[in-house]
Amino acid sequence: MPKIFRAIGAMTGTSMDGVDLAFLETDGRQTLRFGPTASYPFSDEDRALLRSAVDAAKYLARREDRPGPLAAAEELITRRHVDVIRDFLARERIDAAAVDLVGFHGQTVLHRPDRGLTVQIGDGAALARTVGIDVAYDLRAADMAAGGQGAPLVPVFHRALAEASGAVLPLLFVNIGGVANMTFVSPERDPIACDAGPGNALLDDLMLARTGAVMDAGGACALSGTVDEAALASLMSHSYFSQSLPKSLDRNAFSSDPVSALSNADAAATLVAFTACAILAHLRFLPETPRMIVLCGGxxxxxxxxxxxxxxxxxxxxRAEDFGWDSQAIEAQAFAFLAVRSVKGLPLTFPTTTGVREPTSGGALAWAG
Structure with missing residues (x-):
């Protein structure tokens, strides 16, 4: 019988809103027993440092370099994860000794597959030593080294979710974080996946620049506006949408310049329409129309x-909640699942998800002892 691991997944997405944690018992294949979840928001000061790190990362030539604010941001990410994991264990009365593994994504500051470069900051070894639990981390690098895009990583978990639920296939998962990604799950084939557009990134950046708010809470601003069709057409003219699958994106791949002259409400409405149209533009690359689209992420x-x-x-x-899933927690659950697959040497990525030459495992393991 395959060993069941007790794992905590830790996810910080490109929206930079905070750390999501999820407890999962899994064999890395079909067994999924969900435990408690929690979200810990970043402070305004944290987000400001992370945004400056993203700006500085544009000039990186080597993934191990940490110039300017990147070193401070990496220390911040590591420290925040130590704090929230300790709080989570105490709050849920979980003994650290009873947890086998932490799946640590870190904070993506640069993702440029055209340059073979992806950078997630966070010190996995320091995290393992400090919380006293083994940590699987750096889960994208092996895929890139084997010719893949390094993203998206979550599709293998989406497939496990769909199969465990008995949902009618084919099914399309759409995760909308700072970048949107999608996974097509159909019977007896590897998942098909790609990054599918700007997700929340442009809308969040618009709200921060114009109002000081970190997001359009409840969609209120966008819902009060009108889509500018000319601006939407300009946004949709980006060459990314004509590129075949698989493919992936950096958070800053798109510009909101086409909405710069619009009111706040109309600009927000147009960027929301762009998020939706960008995702749906990728349906034409799928082998058939999905029976249902399931939304998760922020x-x-x-x-x-x-x-x-x-x-x-x-x-x-x-929405994921219609199936009894937690849309906010799915990516954190996924990184618990991926961590277990990593230590077992099971594939994390496939030619149909990242373009890697063959199904590929990956990740580094930091021991607690």
């Missing part, structure tokens, strides 16, 4: 984005 909690997708999609659109 964007699944934005009514404006959900409505924009539902109005345009050729298939019913549902």
């Amino acid at each position: 964007g699944a909690r934005n009514p404006a984005i959900v409505r924009a997708l539902a109005e345009r999609a050729p298939s019913p659109v549902r």
